[in-house]
Amino acid sequence: MEQRDIPPETARPEAGAGRALPAIASLAAVCLVGALVSSSEPVGTVLIAAGALCAAAVFVEALRRGRALADRTARIAALQHTLARQETEATRLSAVVLPEAIDRLRRGEPAEEVLTSLGGRAGPGNRWGSDDALTPRFRTALQGVLAHAVDAVDNEESLRDSAQRAFVNVARRVQAIVHQQAHEMREMEDRHGRNPDVFGDLLRLDHGTALIGRLADSISVLGGSRPGRQWSRAVTLYSVMRGAMSRIIDYQRVELHSVSEVAVVGPVVEPLIHTLAELLDNATRYSPPHTRVHLTAVEVQSGIAVEIEDGGLSMSEEARARAERMLAQAQSGIDLNDLGETPRLGLAVVGRLAQAYGFQVSLRSSAYGGVRAVVIVPQHLITTASAATGLAHGIGSSSGPRAVSATPREHPVDAMPAGVSVPRPAPAPAPGPMPVADGATTERTATGLPQRRRKDRLTTTEVRPAARPQPADDNGPGMWLEAFHSGLSGEPGKDAPGAQDASGSATKGA
């Protein structure tokens, strides 16, 4: 179909032929009139012949014209078809191809790949290459547009990527400094622990540092990285929740209720702390300053549900839907540029973490009138508390090894629930156990379920009679106070063993 490639000037010769037609026709007419007018036969014959010739020429020309007209009609139809095709392709480029290209680039596909698969390059995937209705020029133009657009988007994306990386990088450095500082702060707190004034100031500084750390963690999460430090070992849920409390401003308003004795596996400790901290921050920020925020954790079928309830203003259904939508949006990926003020930042972080680690977060109206946020930690991220070390909370870390060395493990019952009760029988067989050693061993894992506590109590009362007389005989420092205590608790203090009975009964009574 090469006529489409011919420039429009090719029509000119026909126009010339068109002008020739009237001349030939008038020539024929002149010949006819001449033949009629002339009387001599030869002249008439010649004129008639010439007229016939001219008529034949006219006829031939008319035929040629008819053919040309048909040609032209066909060409117009073909051109119209081409125009329609081009229109279609241009529309498709803007409505389908470009959005798809941008979308795929945003999802991180390499620009070259996107370009090839969408027909931006000559090759097997070239959707315009095999189309006869499109001129090569038009094809090149389409590919050019696509290539330019893809280039621009790709540049933009990589710019944003590097900006995000820069964010994360800075956040990482802040995190490292904060961690270092928190570590040193703890050492200082130990060193100056005897001076309440200095200690109080240190606590305030420590708190401030933790707040900075949370911000750095948030930036890091929004930049697509993981929050803060990593924990290689499981940490008890109680510690995780208190860790979350320690990262918000109004931690004193948070009331920590009963927590089931489970631990969270190492890799999700930090994300969970951060998630809870952001939700607690929202809860304390958007409820009246004198109200409490309730933090509880209960076991549910699918895992552990951590609930945060505040007594603030209830969310309207619309606000709740908005918040949930924000969470969902964050879960599908967020844009740093889309983030507005702080509360949105918090929810965005929560959504991102929930998506990455498989928590389920939902916001509901609370019975207290405020908002109730529930985070469900799936079963596979939960482990038994015994998997968590005694280090889970600060206390007892120093007495851990001692407890282990004094453990003869005789009670088969106690062997099962691990950490807490295993060291318990230790005082009985130990030859002359200081009561101190007893305390040191029992406090090893102190977060507790009620029933475990009850077992404590039973074991304690069983063991006590064997262990107690010795300290009484020892006449160790402060034994007089124990006698005093026995007297206070209502038992008639007979003698040294009596004192022990008294404390036993006090134990039962309590």
Next chain:
Amino acid sequence: MKEPPSSWEDGSPERLYVITGGRSGPSTSVQLDLVTLVVAKGPPRPEMQPEQASILRMCQSPLSVAEIAAYAGLPVSVVTVLVGDLMAAQRVHVRPPIPTAKLPDLALIEAVIDGLQKL
């Protein structure tokens, strides 16, 4: 990207101010010093803070504040706050340290000596 040093894996996520509720000293008027002896009135209750529970367990027989702090691995101020709370809740007895101010002053002693000598 470099992670923070691995030493950070140890320790606990909770900070001391959460354990003390932001306080740096006991709220009670009773002075607690390092040698103040503490003894539990009974076993810990389930709803107690783990640190308080472990102090109660440790103090089944009398223990000084300094010892509690050492065994618990907590600064003394934290222990005094916790013990102060336990005192307020009537869960422990403490033997208050002898206040130095109660010692009779020199003038009084001299007056007594004088008086005795005059007899």
